[in-house]
Amino acid sequence: MPEIRNYSSALSHRIFKVISLAAEELKLESYVIGGFVRDHILDRGEPKDIDIVAVGSGIELAQKVSSLLPHKPKVQVFKTYGTAMLRAFDMEIEFVGARKESYNEDSRKPVVEDGTLEDDQNRRDFTINALALSLNDKNFGDMLDPFNGFEDLKSKIIRTPLDPDITYSDDPLRMLRAIRFATQLNFKIEKESLEAITRNKKRIKIISKERITDELHKIILADKPSLGFTLLHKTGLLKIILPELTALEGIDEIEGQRHKDNFWHTLEVVDNISENTDDLWLRWAALLHDIGKAPTKKFHKKIGWTFHGHEFVGSKMVFKLFKRLRMPLNDKMKFVQKMVLMSSRPIAIADDNVTDSAVRRLIFDAGDHIEDLMTLCEADITTKNPKRFKKYHNNFKVVREKMKEVEERDHVRNFQPPVTGEEIMETFNIKPSKEIGMIKEAIKEAILEGEIPNEHEAAREFMLEKGKALGLKPVEN
Structure with a gap:
């Protein structure tokens, strides 16, 4: 009893x-x-x-x-x-x-x-x-x-009441629930049960994408999401649900040159970012930030392994992945796309010689999501070398200080050119045309490059010069 x-x-x-x-x-x-x-x-x-x-x-x-x-x-x-x-x-x-x-x-x-x-x-x-x-x-x-x-x-054990093969085959969603509970509670899945999940992994295909995504969200929002993704990977479920991630696993070596294992690196990044944000979509961005590396991986004898354009390719893959998993194709998806697309930008300018122009462009392109982007990039530092770790974080401090200084002076975050299209049309007495767009773009570039301040008078003078170069004449008052 x-x-x-x-x-x-x-x-x-x-x-x-x-x-x-x-x-x-x-x-x-x-x-x-x-x-x-x-x-x-x-x-x-x-x-x-x-x-x-x-x-x-x-x-x-x-x-x-x-x-x-x-x-x-x-x-x-x-x-x-x-x-x-x-x-x-x-x-x-x-x-x-x-x-x-x-x-x-x-x-x-x-x-x-x-x-x-x-x-x-x-x-x-x-x-x-x-x-x-x-x-x-x-x-x-x-x-x-x-x-x-x-x-x-x-x-701290996850175990099924009855035969795990029957439990998981009857309702395959329970396989994801087992992994989710193990992740949230930091429990272990009992050996028989874990093996049964592996045996029954293909049964997950009868589960709706919405149900699968709901469990993935809960795993991603756990204190340490890598616990869940490691179990998903170990049981073979991840390859069925998120093949874009498992494609990152492995280290290739040619002529003594190797690249890091981008799958396990990704899980470290997700754990890192989870210490600093509970934002579900920013955590998704961390999970997907390198998915473009598998299709863009190439070896060059002179420079070794490259992943050129992986951010652009990865951002395109985000749409297909969200659509397949029935996730929202709205501003949430666009946010993840933007974070993936820009995930290397702060890293590229993270040194002592960063220019005002590079910082202005970063702030302008990231807009209201600049802090999220910096959080993602800092989470992306997974080196085990203490000197490098310190150096990278110090470089990001330099970028943050520069961002604050530039933003206070130039106000470029989400800025609109100080001269409107209507003002250009009135000044030159022209109808809507490609010249208006050209002048507005030139003003934007001049401000971002630091050629002129982000002020109306300076922008108007620049507009008159640009109009003249395009053969336009201002209307005399």
Whole structure:
């Protein structure tokens, strides 16, 4: 007999008393299960999601709970899945009737039948998510732990309740969830389970891209994303999901000349940037910043290995990758593209002799994302040589100081030329034409090169000179 543990202290919030009362009135058994129990034991902060299992109708229990709460929250019913959800006390509470499931090979959608609590625990993905606390009067707060999930929590192990081959084949999304939990919690996936993921990796193809992407986001947002990407790589899932990344692995050597392994370098960069930002899309930019290196890799006898234009090629690859994974093709994608495209720019000017002109162009081209770009480039420093590491970071300090100085003086971030197209047309009495664009471009270049200050009078004088060179005559006042 397993030891009975009681966690009444975890159920002190009034919502659990309300659920218990509602279940008693309906003559149902009710339990809180899954993440709430796991996270309470791990002391992972205040819960936002609570899963309730009723041995009977979860929908009826949700409706009863709503009727007992003062504000009568709206109950969302999902009849197809036999579930219901309501929001109360800043928490989402989901109700489901205990059930057992069976699967067809070509779908992760199960055939569902009513079942017991034990049936419901059997269908859970991992032992640490099968822990349940009773909300019933006779044993309120008692833990029901049929698979030793408590011990797995203490040992930091991810393990499936039943045969892992069946668990992962039935619902292949669980393979990604195993890796995601291992990454978020810094747990190890039990050997049998890890081998089962490798055996069943091709089953991931039946999972929707949206579901896959959701798990990838959670892995990327973990404290140390490389843990997850290493497991994805080890199991073969990464090659199926993100072949652009696995294509970076390996070190080639010709005539004694080698290049670094850009795959493992990339994972270091993602970990580095994760120490400084929680921005999902900036972390994606770190993950994808070198994907153009695989298709642009070349060896030249005189100069060795090169990756010319990898930033441009990589930025184009970002669009295809986002589209394939059903990620947003909006400003988020454009931001990642821009970061990949510009990822080497600050590095190229990071020395003591950096010119004002180079810094002006960097600020102008990066616009509001200049800080994000600098954060990415600093994360890109993965050298293990202490002297080089210090030198590179000192060079970036020089660039940052120069940026501050130039921006305060020249105000080039997102600047618009001081002379408008309308002013050019009025000055030379011309209609919209290519000459207007030529003059505006020339003014922009002159400001960025430091030939003229970013001021209206100087820009107007330059406009008159440029117009004259193009054969235009100003209208006399």
